[in-house]
Amino acid sequence: MTRKRKSIILALGVCAAAGVIAFTALPHRPETEEVYQISYIYRGEMPEGVQQIILQGMEQAATSFNVELTTVSSGTPADAKKQETLLKKEVDNGADAILIESVNSDDVRKEIEKINSEIPVIEVNSWTQKEKTGEIHKVHADNYALGQKLGEKILGQSELSEGVVLIKSGTEYTDVAQQYKGTKDKLEASGISIEEVKVGADEAAHSAAFLKLMRKPKTRHIVAFGSAVLEQLGKVKQEEPDFNSIAIYGIGNTNQIINYLENGIIQVIGVSNEYSIGYLSVRNAVKELRGEEPENNEIRYSIIDASQMYTMENQRLLFPFVQ
Amino acid sequence: MRLWKKIKKSLQRRSLQFTLSLTFTAVSVVVLIVVAMGYSGRFINSAEKMAINNNKNVLNQMNQNLDNYLHNMMNISNAMYYSIIKNTDFEKDGASKVTEQMKLLYDENASSLVSISIFSDDGKIIAAQPLSRLKPSVEPAEEEWFIRANEKIENLHFSTPHVENLFVNSDNIYHWVVSLSRSVEMTRAGTIVHGVVLVDMNFTGIEQICKNVDLGESGYVYIVDSNGELIYHPNQQLIYAGVFHENHKKAAVYSEGSHMETFEGQERQITVKTVGYTGWKLIGVSPTSDITSAYTQNSQFLWLVAIFAILTLVTVNMFVSSRVANPIKQLERSVRELERNNLDARIPQSGTYEIRHLAKTLQSMADNMRQLMDDIVIEQESKRKSEMDALQSQINPHFLYNTLDSIVWMIENERYDGAITMVTALARLFRISLSKGKNIITVEQELQHVENYLIIQKVRYKNKFIYNIEAEKSVLHCAVIKLSVQPLVENSIYHGLEFMDGDGEISIRAYQRDTNLVIEVEDNGPGMTKEQIKALVNGSGEPKRTRGSGIGFHNVEERIQLYFGNAYGLEVESEPDEGTLVRARLPLISVEEAEKKGEGRL
Numbered sequence: 001m002t003r004k005r006k007s008i009i010l011a012l013g014v015c016a017a018a019g020v021i022a023f024t025a026l027p028h029r030p031e032t033e034e035v036y037q038i039s040y041i042y043r044g045e046m047p048e049g050v051q052q053i054i055l056q057g058m059e060q061a062a063t064s065f066n067v068e069l070t071t072v073s074s075g076t077p078a079d080a081k082k083q084e085t086l087l088k089k090e091v092d093n094g095a096d097a098i099l100i101e102s103v104n105s106d107d108v109r110k111e112i113e114k115i116n117s118e119i120p121v122i123e124v125n126s127w128t129q130k131e132k133t134g135e136i137h138k139v140h141a142d143n144y145a146l147g148q149k150l151g152e153k154i155l156g157q158s159e160l161s162e163g164v165v166l167i168k169s170g171t172e173y174t175d176v177a178q179q180y181k182g183t184k185d186k187l188e189a190s191g192i193s194i195e196e197v198k199v200g201a202d203e204a205a206h207s208a209a210f211l212k213l214m215r216k217p218k219t220r221h222i223v224a225f226g227s228a229v230l231e232q233l234g235k236v237k238q239e240e241p242d243f244n245s246i247a248i249y250g251i252g253n254t255n256q257i258i259n260y261l262e263n264g265i266i267q268v269i270g271v272s273n274e275y276s277i278g279y280l281s282v283r284n285a286v287k288e289l290r291g292e293e294p295e296n297n298e299i300r301y302s303i304i305d306a307s308q309m310y311t312m313e314n315q316r317l318l319f320p321f322v323q
Numbered sequence: 324m325r326l327w328k329k330i331k332k333s334l335q336r337r338s339l340q341f342t343l344s345l346t347f348t349a350v351s352v353v354v355l356i357v358v359a360m361g362y363s364g365r366f367i368n369s370a371e372k373m374a375i376n377n378n379k380n381v382l383n384q385m386n387q388n389l390d391n392y393l394h395n396m397m398n399i400s401n402a403m404y405y406s407i408i409k410n411t412d413f414e415k416d417g418a419s420k421v422t423e424q425m426k427l428l429y430d431e432n433a434s435s436l437v438s439i440s441i442f443s444d445d446g447k448i449i450a451a452q453p454l455s456r457l458k459p460s461v462e463p464a465e466e467e468w469f470i471r472a473n474e475k476i477e478n479l480h481f482s483t484p485h486v487e488n489l490f491v492n493s494d495n496i497y498h499w500v501v502s503l504s505r506s507v508e509m510t511r512a513g514t515i516v517h518g519v520v521l522v523d524m525n526f527t528g529i530e531q532i533c534k535n536v537d538l539g540e541s542g543y544v545y546i547v548d549s550n551g552e553l554i555y556h557p558n559q560q561l562i563y564a565g566v567f568h569e570n571h572k573k574a575a576v577y578s579e580g581s582h583m584e585t586f587e588g589q590e591r592q593i594t595v596k597t598v599g600y601t602g603w604k605l606i607g608v609s610p611t612s613d614i615t616s617a618y619t620q621n622s623q624f625l626w627l628v629a630i631f632a633i634l635t636l637v638t639v640n641m642f643v644s645s646r647v648a649n650p651i652k653q654l655e656r657s658v659r660e661l662e663r664n665n666l667d668a669r670i671p672q673s674g675t676y677e678i679r680h681l682a683k684t685l686q687s688m689a690d691n692m693r694q695l696m697d698d699i700v701i702e703q704e705s706k707r708k709s710e711m712d713a714l715q716s717q718i719n720p721h722f723l724y725n726t727l728d729s730i731v732w733m734i735e736n737e738r739y740d741g742a743i744t745m746v747t748a749l750a751r752l753f754r755i756s757l758s759k760g761k762n763i764i765t766v767e768q769e770l771q772h773v774e775n776y777l778i779i780q781k782v783r784y785k786n787k788f789i790y791n792i793e794a795e796k797s798v799l800h801c802a803v804i805k806l807s808v809q810p811l812v813e814n815s816i817y818h819g820l821e822f823m824d825g826d827g828e829i830s831i832r833a834y835q836r837d838t839n840l841v842i843e844v845e846d847n848g849p850g851m852t853k854e855q856i857k858a859l860v861n862g863s864g865e866p867k868r869t870r871g872s873g874i875g876f877h878n879v880e881e882r883i884q885l886y887f888g889n890a891y892g893l894e895v896e897s898e899p900d901e902g903t904l905v906r907a908r909l910p911l912i913s914v915e916e917a918e919k920k921g922e923g924r925l
Contacts, residue, residue: 008641017635060561255495262458276564297566306460315486316563319497 049227057278077201080105097285120288126173141272141299147182163193227252234260272301340648347640359629370618378594414512454490468504476506499526542609549602551575650674666693788827802917819848
C-alpha cells in the first residue's frame, strides 16, 4: 500500500471516528436564539401613564423577540444634556439597541445619529426633528392629526365664544408639540380665540397655576397636552365645584384621566395606541439588529368622550389588554 | 445495458483493489442511503403525527382546565341561584340576607371573580358583591349580557372579554372580565319574578390557563366564541391594535380536529377543540416550520450519521480490499520479475490461504526454473569448452599429417638434413602446441611456434618465400591464444604464396597499440577483392581449403572472441595484386590475467 493511500485511509478513519464520537458523545443542542440587550430611555422620573403603556407593549415584544429590556429615566424636566449622557452611557454598558423618547434637541439628534452608525436607535413616541432626514427610525402616532382631531371635537362641543385656553407644557417633546400645534391650527382655522398659557416643568406649581386660571371668569375651555398636566387639571376642577362649568379637553391616558372622563370632569380625551408604539419600537429595533428593514405601522388613535368610553374599540385603546 | 457493459469494461481495466473498494462502497452507500431515506421519511411522518397528537393532548388538557374553570364559575352561578336566590323571599328577607350570603360566596372565590350581582328583570340592581353602587351612566338592561340572558332564559351565557363598567370603583382599577349571565326566578312576596344573575369572571383566570400552554417553539393557543370573536389570544392587544393578525373568523367555523391552513404566507397546522357549554373553540396553532424544523434537525442528524457511516465504510472497504488485493498485487509484481528473467526474485507469501498457496507454488516453480536454467548454463559452458578443445585439437592431426608427409617425401628423396630440420622443428612445434595443455601462451611462444611452422613450410615449399618476424619487446610476455597466429600464417602460405613463382614474403609483427596487442600477418600474395574480403569476414564464401591445418580465419576469430569477448578479433586489409594483411587484436594482458579472464568465460 502506498504512503498516499495509507494517509487517505488514516484521514478517512480519523474523520469517521471523530464524527461517530461527536455524534455519540455530544448532546444535540438546538440553536439558542440570541438575547438582545435593549435600553429604553423614557421621559420623566417614572414610567407613568403613556410611558407605562408603551413599556407594557415593549415588554410583550421583549418576550416575543428574546430581548432583555432595560429602562432608564431621563428625569424631569426634559434635559437634552442628560439624554446625551444617558445615550453614551447605554452604549458603554453594551446595549445592542437604544429606544429613546427623545427631547427635540440638535445635540440629542447629533448624538443619536452618531450612535445610530454603530447600533440601532429608535425614537419612540417623541422624536428629534430635522428637515429632510429620515435616517433615524421612529415609532409614533400622527400627533399633529391627533391634535387636529381633538380640535375638531372641541369645535363641535359647545359655545366657544369665550375662546379656548391651550396649556403649553412639555412642548420640548415633539409629540406634545405636534399635538399642540394640530389643535391650535384647527382652532385658529375656525377663528376661535386662543389663549396660550405656559406652565413650567415644576409640577408642584401647576395646581396653583391651574386654580388661578380656572378662577378667571373668561376661562371656559381648557386644553392640556400630556397625561400629567391633564390629570392635574382634572384634579383641580374636581376639587372645586365652581369649576364644573369649565370644559377640559386633552390628550393623555391614565386610569385617573379615564375616571375623570367617566365622571364628567374631563370632557374629551385624545388617545393613541401607545401599547403598539412600545411593541413596534422593540420589534423594529430587533429587525434592524437582524439586518431586516423595519416596518412602518400606522398607530391608531381616537378621540373619546364619556359616552364612547366602553365601545369595544375604545375599551381596547383605553385599557390595554396586558398579558 | 450499454452502460453496464461500459462499466464492466472500465472495471476490467482497473485494479482488483479499486474494483473491490468501488463495489463494496457503492453497495454500502446505496444501502445506507436507502435506509437513511426510509428513516427520514418515517421521522417526518412520526414528527407530524407527534405534533398533531401533542397539539391534541395539549388542547385536551387545556380544555379540561378551562372546563374546570368554567364549571367553577357555573357552580358559583348555581350556588347563587339554587342556594341563595331560591331560598330567599326578597320582599320578606330583604336584600341584606342575600348580600351577606353573596359576600361569603365572593370571598370564597375572590381570586377568580370581579363581581357577582343580581338584577331585576327591568335591570335594577338587587344585590352585588364586592361593589354595589352602579355607575350613573350604566343601564344594565341595555347591556348585552342582560339581553342574552333574557332571550334564552334556560341557558347560561358567556360574553366576550370586556372591561367591567357597572360599578363605581374608587381606586380607578378597570378589570377585563368575561361575564356569565343567566336568567333566574326569584321569589318576591311569594310571587315568582324573573331576574338576571351576573358573574363577572376575572379574565386573568382564563389567561392563566392559556398562557403557559406549550405548543412548540412558536405555536400558541387562542380561544374564539362561536361568532369568531376573540376570547383569548396571546397577542390580543396587538390584534386589537392591528399590529398582529389572526385568522380567527375563519377558524371559528373549523370542525373539531386537525386542519392545515395558510395564513399570511405561513403554513400552519390548526387543531380545534370545542369547549363545553360556551360554544367557544380552542384553536391550537402550530406553524409547520416548527414541525419541519424538529424533523429537519433529526433528518440532518440522521444524514450526518449516514455520511459518517459511509466514510467509515469507505475506510473499512479500502482497508479490507487492500488486505485482499495487496498480496495478489505483490504476487503479480513477483511474476513480472520472473517475466524479466529475474528468477532470484522472492515471492512474498502473505494474505489468505489460497494466495499463500499460490505464492508457494510459484516460488517453487521459479526455483525449479532457476535450477534448470543453471543446469542449462553449465551444460552450455561445458559444451563450449568441449568445442574449444575440439577446435584446437583439430590442428594437430592435419598439420601432423602434412608435415610428416613432407618429411617422408624428404627422406624418400634422401634429403636427410632437411628431414632432420623438419623433424626438429616439428618436435619444437609440438612442444609449444602441447604447452602443458594450456590454451593461453605468451606472444613469444606463439611466435616461436609460428617460426617452427614456417621453417617446416619453407622446407616444404622449397624456399619459395621468405619470412620476417618482428615483435616489440614489451609484448613478448603478453598473452595470446595458443595457435592463433599460426593458422593465419598458414592461410598466407596456402592462399597467398602457394601459387607464386617466387619472391613470396610473409611478415609477422607483434606490437602494442594503445591498450591492445596487435599481431599482423602480411603477405605479398595476389590479394583479395572487396567481395572476397566481405565473403571471408561474413564466413559465407570462404574458399574451400583442401590443404593446411584446416583451421581457418573464423576458427581463430571465434576463439579470440570466445576467450576475450567481441571487442577483439580479426581485421582484413587486402587489395588485389597488393597482398593481404590480417590483423589480430587482442587485449594487452599477461598470461595470468588472461587465464583468470578465461576461467570466467569458459
